[in-house]
Amino acid sequence: MKTNIIKNILFISALAFLFSCGQAGDRGGNGALSSNIAEKVYVAPGERDEQYAFLSGGYSGNLTVYGLPSGRLFKEIPVFSQFPTSGYGYSEETKPMLNTSFGFIPWDDLHHPDISQTNGELDGRWIFANGNNTPRIARISLTTFETEEIIEVPNSAGNHSSSFITENTEYVVAGTRFSVPVPQKDMPISEYKANFKGALTFIAVDQEHGHMDIKFQLLMPGFNYDLSHPGRGKSHGWFFFSTYNTEEANSLLEVNASQNDKDFIAAINWKKIEEYVNNGGGTKMPAKFAHNVYDESTHTATSTMKNEVLTVNPVDVPGAIYFLPTPKSPHGCDVDPNGEYIIGSGKLSANITVHSFDKMLAAIDAEKFDGDAYGIPILNYDDVLAGSVQSGGLGPLHTEFDGKGNAYTTFFISSEVVKWKLGTWEVVDRKPTYYSVGHLMIPGGNSRKPHGKYLVAMNKITKDRYLPTGPEMEHSAQIYDISGEKMELLYDFPTHGEPHYAAGCDAELLVNNSKKIYRIDENNHPYAIKSPAEARVERDGKEVHIYMSTIRSHFTPDNIEGIKVGDKVYFHITNHEQDFDVPHGFSMIGQRTSEILVMPGQTKTSLWEPERVGVWPFYCTDFCSALHQEMQGYIRVSPANSNIELSYTLDGDDI
Amino acid sequence: MKTNIIKNILFISALAFLFSCGQAGDRGGNGALSSNIAEKVYVAPGERDEQYAFLSGGYSGNLTVYGLPSGRLFKEIPVFSQFPTSGYGYSEETKPMLNTSFGFIPWDDLHHPDISQTNGELDGRWIFANGNNTPRIARISLTTFETEEIIEVPNSAGNHSSSFITENTEYVVAGTRFSVPVPQKDMPISEYKANFKGALTFIAVDQEHGHMDIKFQLLMPGFNYDLSHPGRGKSHGWFFFSTYNTEEANSLLEVNASQNDKDFIAAINWKKIEEYVNNGGGTKMPAKFAHNVYDESTHTATSTMKNEVLTVNPVDVPGAIYFLPTPKSPHGCDVDPNGEYIIGSGKLSANITVHSFDKMLAAIDAEKFDGDAYGIPILNYDDVLAGSVQSGGLGPLHTEFDGKGNAYTTFFISSEVVKWKLGTWEVVDRKPTYYSVGHLMIPGGNSRKPHGKYLVAMNKITKDRYLPTGPEMEHSAQIYDISGEKMELLYDFPTHGEPHYAAGCDAELLVNNSKKIYRIDENNHPYAIKSPAEARVERDGKEVHIYMSTIRSHFTPDNIEGIKVGDKVYFHITNHEQDFDVPHGFSMIGQRTSEILVMPGQTKTSLWEPERVGVWPFYCTDFCSALHQEMQGYIRVSPANSNIELSYTLDGDDI
Known part of the structure; x- marks a missing residue:
């Protein structure tokens, strides 16, 4: 049985070797490629592939x-x-x-x-x-x-x-x-x-x-x-x-x-x-x-x-x-x-x-x-x-x-x-x-x-x-x-x-059917908000639902307090942009999952289960404007038995 | 406060608009690009980037x-x-x-x-x-x-x-x-x-x-x-x-x-x-x-x-x-x-x-x-x-x-x-x-x-x-x-x-220092095997360690019986190839993890926790030779209380 395998392997290997030797010589022929060929694959800036x-x-x-x-x-x-x-x-x-x-x-x-x-x-x-x-x-x-x-x-x-x-x-x-x-x-x-x-x-x-x-x-x-x-x-x-x-x-x-x-x-x-x-x-x-x-x-x-x-x-x-x-x-x-x-x-x-x-x-x-x-x-x-x-x-x-x-x-x-x-x-x-x-x-x-x-x-x-x-x-x-x-x-x-x-x-x-944005008025996500004005934070027992908006270059809300160790915090991020190619991203330090990238008009949800007290930042992961680096926020995490009430900041005003 | 934000956004947007209008006109200029430019970025087959x-x-x-x-x-x-x-x-x-x-x-x-x-x-x-x-x-x-x-x-x-x-x-x-x-x-x-x-x-x-x-x-x-x-x-x-x-x-x-x-x-x-x-x-x-x-x-x-x-x-x-x-x-x-x-x-x-x-x-x-x-x-x-x-x-x-x-x-x-x-x-x-x-x-x-x-x-x-x-x-x-x-x-x-x-x-x-393979004689992975002859399966309570070899185009062992529901099965795959660019991959149907891609001379481990009785296949995920499609095997999974002994097939011989 083993002899058979070896024979088989040798046969295939020998053939592959013979053929590849033949090819090696061919490679020298690449020198003859004309500029005509370069033009055939070159798609100039501003032009598109066929x-x-x-x-x-x-x-x-x-x-x-x-x-x-x-x-x-x-x-x-x-x-x-x-x-x-x-x-x-x-x-x-x-x-x-x-x-x-x-x-x-x-x-x-x-x-x-x-x-x-x-x-x-x-x-x-x-x-x-x-x-x-x-x-x-x-x-x-x-x-x-x-x-x-x-x-x-x-x-x-x-x-x-x-x-x-x-x-x-x-x-x-x-x-x-x-x-x-x-x-x-x-x-x-x-x-x-x-x-x-x-x-x-x-x-x-x-x-x-x-x-x-x-x-x-x-x-x-x-x-x-x-x-x-x-x-x-x-x-x-x-x-x-x-x-x-x-x-x-x-x-x-x-x-x-x-x-x-x-x-x-x-x-x-x-x-x-x-x-x-x-x-x-x-x-x-x-x-x-x-x-x-x-x-x-x-x-x-x-x-x-x-x-x-x-x-x-x-x-x-x-x-x-x-x-x-x-x-x-x-x-x-x-x-x-x-x-x-x-x-x-x-x-x-x-x-x-x-x-x-x-x-x-x-x-x-x-x-x-x-x-x-x-x-x-x-x-x-x-x-x-x-x-x-x-x-x-x-x-x-x-x-x-x-x-x-x-x-x-x-x-x-x-x-x-x-x-x-x-x-x-x-x-x-x-x-x-x-x-x-x-x-x-x-x-x-x-x-x-x-x-x-x-x-x-x-x-x-x-x-x-x-x-x-x-x-x-x-x-x-x-x-x-x-x-x-x-x-x-x-x-x-x-x-x-x-x-x-x-x-x-x-x-x-395909070019004419490719979608550019998701329409916010067609967004039926159960945790979507139709505008930043609807942004809010709600607690349901150990679950916290953050209805968050992104628009250049701001998260609403951007400061949240009253989150506790052991909570399950759901960030429901709605991107309220309605322009082509303006995604926003979201990530939270120490979060045991990936970021999310949210397209205009879309809502995505990211789960965070805070394990440590402190003040923890989040930020936009997609460079979205000249003020992208300012697109950030903080969440305060208190001990599980803390009696700090939920509060958050909307456009600079505390709620 | 809100007025400030709006002003800020309007200012930036207006500037961006003015500048991008200026650019839009420039795009027409692409038509003037000469074939000379195509040649400047073209790297012909067989040649390399700079x-x-x-x-x-x-x-x-x-x-x-x-x-x-x-x-x-x-x-x-x-x-x-x-x-x-x-x-x-x-x-x-x-x-x-x-x-x-x-x-x-x-x-x-x-x-x-x-x-x-x-x-x-x-x-x-x-x-x-x-x-x-x-x-x-x-x-x-x-x-x-x-x-x-x-x-x-x-x-x-x-x-x-x-x-x-x-x-x-x-x-x-x-x-x-x-x-x-x-x-x-x-x-x-x-x-x-x-x-x-x-x-x-x-x-x-x-x-x-x-x-x-x-x-x-x-x-x-x-x-x-x-x-x-x-x-x-x-x-x-x-x-x-x-x-x-x-x-x-x-x-x-x-x-x-x-x-x-x-x-x-x-x-x-x-x-x-x-x-x-x-x-x-x-x-x-x-x-x-x-x-x-x-x-x-x-x-x-x-x-x-x-x-x-x-x-x-x-x-x-x-x-x-x-x-x-x-x-x-x-x-x-x-x-x-x-x-x-x-x-x-x-x-x-x-x-x-x-x-x-x-x-x-x-x-x-x-x-x-x-x-x-x-x-x-x-x-x-x-x-x-x-x-x-x-x-x-x-x-x-x-x-x-x-x-x-x-x-x-x-x-x-x-x-x-x-x-x-x-x-x-x-x-x-x-x-x-x-x-x-x-x-x-x-x-x-x-x-x-x-x-x-x-x-x-x-x-x-x-x-x-x-x-x-x-x-x-x-x-x-x-x-x-x-x-x-x-x-x-x-x-x-x-x-x-x-x-x-x-x-x-x-x-x-970098070109001269780039490593082509890992040397098998330098492989100190604790579950590596130096040759296919050392392939084996060992049980340690609920843990099963499969010391598996890959070489074109065969897994050793390729049939394994005596695995039971509830086992933790570790596939330790050593790729015994010593040629450049001959990876093998491994995946197991229903495995709740990704595949692994194993480079020549390397050992990688993939965990499988079988939950259902049956006969389940695995295969090589990287097309490795003319007989790649034949590079597969089966694992029989028996109930947790089964008394079927561990056995496996090495090069066609049952162990």
């Missing part, structure tokens, strides 16, 4: 917003991780967003963002993203650029083949990477095979508000479900998932899950299953999971615990699910803009396998099967094969499209992007990446209408691309101009966390 | 590392905030770094980084930074780019006039922004005046390891101490602090702290005070504060609580402290490369006040005082004035230097950088900034030898500079070429959090 790129942060748990072609980071949107910068996951209003059936979890691993679509085209309403570790799907508003909803996915583990959406955003789909006992139970790990299940979850999206609701879970055989993409156009109504570990190994997977020459792409006719469940099909199963919704009007999240999920056994819906044999542990599973080609990238292969949707339908019609796996029909590889790209590279992972008949595939081991023609399968161009590229993204690439001007390669290994920063460094992306026949490498830019996939769009899709 | 810029993250709590001239973000170094990305503040080893006398605090407000110096020149050993909210100073290694030490500053509040270092890194100095009762006590806020104190803290730095130790605290009058800088060259041995609110107001500061025409710059002869305390001077005061040190050999932080600090009453050291009257609520307090000029920027002024160190010494020698404040002699304004820069701008904040006799001052209200000549005080050039610039930074600008090629303006207001991202957006920096007579605006780049100041240096100072 496109948005939403890169997943991977282990940062968040989503980052970049501009193309400049590669500049415009915002980090907190999604699955606590974010001290704004107080997300620390403020009372946002803590519920990180609630799960396991309790509060301060982190997740955000992998695959996908922008909402209408008729197969990006519509710029929302962006969805998956939490890979403790299975969750998030929805982020593309008007506020804030996370509005997170739903936990029960019976799932390593929520990796997620979150991809159907062409009218009917569903956001989540597939488990790791199969587990469903429902969970105490059983020997060695009994994995034939006993563990892989849940593929279809989450319905309310078209008005975007709210998510689990429609059904398909309990598939205990394979690893790696990536997925929806059908589109003629294949709309189907969804495709790559699998690996069809060996159902539970240990030493790097050897034991690479035994079968072919694993599967699972083709799921979700419309058929939807019809089945709409007619009363499926089994309700007890399953605890959290559903967290942030309300923009109350500026507050609420977490609800759900108790039941509708499950579907694949064999109960004949004709809805088929397996397409796909060589060499397929990773990426991508569908071309016309919906005809399903591309499976066998990560241990040199070639790219392309399945034909039409051929698949024909084979299904002809009932030509090559046996079954746990009752699910397996189609013949040759019957469904559209073609195979003889790439000349090694380790294909992911494919995107330019809408002009070309596909672009990343090769991890040979560190390159290969451009090839759909239909003829000929390789048109190849360009090295530095180093070990994972995902790539062409804005709109996952839709019927890609905006194929730029391609972003997201590289896993950085090494010497930038000035050194010690053992730990950011990953690195590269941007290529793909408007011509040959790709042209334009620029390297570091990325935050580890991007796994990205979604992008033309700037014009 | 300079490092370490920008404070402000309310992010962290330090960000950028390259100049590209403006690319290379790393966010977690300092005062929990950082889910790497597990800082979540892993067992790093939680003690965020300990304080108030308990664990997950956040702070990082303001002013300063690079260590030898003979007044940057030496590239460490960078220091202050936590503004719960007073702390951090030291970050410039070989590992990780935070190595944090010391809390007692008797301080709003640690703003910090962290600046003397020219041989003898001291890192921290001054309180808010005065407070010292020691803290329950007293009316209205009795602030004459009773509150402002602590200026001198922290000695051990020259071998960089370890910090509070040498003494000067208990100054109850003003607000805003910014500070060390003397250098002939003024080495002195330290200068700007003050505001010498009115000692405690409410409505935006009005009440702007009454005096002049506040002070405090000149502190720290060598004299050092001699005084070395000879037994000063008073030991009980004061609880945390001192947290991260040991690179054990990869572990320890937090120690200290109980005493040495305080000095200014009047006890005659001749050590003087006040220099400085107009209009001075904010920035900067010292030129020769150590002669002390520049006080009155933030409500149009002009910049420059004091002369020589004149100050002469006035002190002549004992020419204009009274005293709480026993501290006040020098005559005219006696110490070197000159006043008639800037034509409004709201000067900060000044840096190019080493060629020029100074550059930011103007917040008129949104511009003004270049002027030291000695003649003539304005040489001015360029608009977009918008409302706070700090600026010239690499090496705070030393005897600035590297005056680029200037970075850190702007407080962003508005429309980038593609919109909703109500909340990043702040914005601008880079100017200052190698010629006139400044040339090159580029805008967004910044992470809110930069308050930055430190920069030429790349060559």
Whole structure:
């Protein structure tokens, strides 16, 4: 067994070495870069980028917003991780967003963002993203650029083949990477095979508000479900998932899950299953999971615990699910803009396998099967094969499209992007990446209408691309101009966390809908005050509620007495500014939480539990005016048994 | 009183409006930017930036590392905030770094980084930074780019006039922004005046390891101490602090702290005070504060609580402290490369006040005082004035230097950088900034030898500079070429959090010392294993210690049984890679903490307290090889009363 591992490692290492040697020589070519290239990525002061790129942060748990072609980071949107910068996951209003059936979890691993679509085209309403570790799907508003909803996915583990959406955003789909006992139970790990299940979850999206609701879970055989993409156009109504570990190994997977020459792409006719469940099909199963919704009007999240999920056994819906044999542990599973080609990238292969949707339908019609796996029909590889790209590279992972008949595939081991023609399968161009590229993204690439001007390669290994920063460094992306026949490498830019996939769009899709402020007259936060005149402090037993206003450059109230050790002090800060880009922040010395950053028209709450007597200052944490340094106040804390009454100062007058 | 506020606000707003109208017209000029400028900031793939810029993250709590001239973000170094990305503040080893006398605090407000110096020149050993909210100073290694030490500053509040270092890194100095009762006590806020104190803290730095130790605290009058800088060259041995609110107001500061025409710059002869305390001077005061040190050999932080600090009453050291009257609520307090000029920027002024160190010494020698404040002699304004820069701008904040006799001052209200000549005080050039610039930074600008090629303006207001991202957006920096007579605006780049100041240096100072890996043979972590062969699981009552190895692409062990509900499971992950840039990550489904990211040769510990029976997966969170997706494992959790024995799988063999 150990010999096998060593062989495997040596093989991969040797290949990587050979390919990287080849690249090292290429780097010298950078000297030939013309000033023309500099101009191509340069966005002059006062001008704007052409496109948005939403890169997943991977282990940062968040989503980052970049501009193309400049590669500049415009915002980090907190999604699955606590974010001290704004107080997300620390403020009372946002803590519920990180609630799960396991309790509060301060982190997740955000992998695959996908922008909402209408008729197969990006519509710029929302962006969805998956939490890979403790299975969750998030929805982020593309008007506020804030996370509005997170739903936990029960019976799932390593929520990796997620979150991809159907062409009218009917569903956001989540597939488990790791199969587990469903429902969970105490059983020997060695009994994995034939006993563990892989849940593929279809989450319905309310078209008005975007709210998510689990429609059904398909309990598939205990394979690893790696990536997925929806059908589109003629294949709309189907969804495709790559699998690996069809060996159902539970240990030493790097050897034991690479035994079968072919694993599967699972083709799921979700419309058929939807019809089945709409007619009363499926089994309700007890399953605890959290559903967290942030309300923009109350500026507050609420977490609800759900108790039941509708499950579907694949064999109960004949004709809805088929397996397409796909060589060499397929990773990426991508569908071309016309919906005809399903591309499976066998990560241990040199070639790219392309399945034909039409051929698949024909084979299904002809009932030509090559046996079954746990009752699910397996189609013949040759019957469904559209073609195979003889790439000349090694380790294909992911494919995107330019809408002009070309596909672009990343090769991890040979560190390159290969451009090839759909239909003829000929390789048109190849360009090295530095180093070990994972995902790539062409804005709109996952839709019927890609905006194929730029391609972003997201590289896993950085090494010497930038000035050194010690053992730990950011990953690195590269941007290529793909408007011509040959790709042209334009620029390297570091990325935050580890991007796994990205979604992008033309700037014009979003710029006019981006919200600038929250209107104070629409603020329905239960502790909001409509003007500084309503500022006050109220005691309710050990709880003290401070209704505080911020406006340049003053806190109202700014001096408070009568707070006692052991109190729970809630600062409800309403920012009464109504100008764009005038946030105020709030922090209290010794407070065992983060600051909060409050946008114009918004209310946020910060909890302080004073433990020591004294006079303690607070201040505004965001430099807001020439008199920002004067924006401060004091709170007097007296002993728990003190009889000092509550009092405070409003605009210089004591109350 | 209210009329005063409104007047004040109207005045400032009207001025800001007038100045910003002027700028709006300037933006059209961007069309004239030549391709030459694009080339000036373009760093081609495979090439490297010329300079490092370490920008404070402000309310992010962290330090960000950028390259100049590209403006690319290379790393966010977690300092005062929990950082889910790497597990800082979540892993067992790093939680003690965020300990304080108030308990664990997950956040702070990082303001002013300063690079260590030898003979007044940057030496590239460490960078220091202050936590503004719960007073702390951090030291970050410039070989590992990780935070190595944090010391809390007692008797301080709003640690703003910090962290600046003397020219041989003898001291890192921290001054309180808010005065407070010292020691803290329950007293009316209205009795602030004459009773509150402002602590200026001198922290000695051990020259071998960089370890910090509070040498003494000067208990100054109850003003607000805003910014500070060390003397250098002939003024080495002195330290200068700007003050505001010498009115000692405690409410409505935006009005009440702007009454005096002049506040002070405090000149502190720290060598004299050092001699005084070395000879037994000063008073030991009980004061609880945390001192947290991260040991690179054990990869572990320890937090120690200290109980005493040495305080000095200014009047006890005659001749050590003087006040220099400085107009209009001075904010920035900067010292030129020769150590002669002390520049006080009155933030409500149009002009910049420059004091002369020589004149100050002469006035002190002549004992020419204009009274005293709480026993501290006040020098005559005219006696110490070197000159006043008639800037034509409004709201000067900060000044840096190019080493060629020029100074550059930011103007917040008129949104511009003004270049002027030291000695003649003539304005040489001015360029608009977009918008409302706070700090600026010239690499090496705070030393005897600035590297005056680029200037970075850190702007407080962003508005429309980038593609919109909703109500909340990043702040914005601008880079100017200052190698010629006139400044040339090159580029805008967004910044992470809110930069308050930055430190920069030429790349060559750091590139050769940057560590690539941690050596496994130097790993002294108590739960490290030297090779995968030592991997094991041990139970100690309810505690389970998993000595786990990661190496591409395998966890050893990868299957574990015999874990029970209610156990405290410690995953001690040692990354046995010894190649540059091969981290592995670890996360466990449902774990109520963040992932950990483990660098080659390092050990980190993640705690899991399983609450449910079942078979639960874990996986590597950093895409590490072609077989990364296979890098996973399972843990079986049995009921608390189960009698299943501990067992685990090493390389496919059950133990």
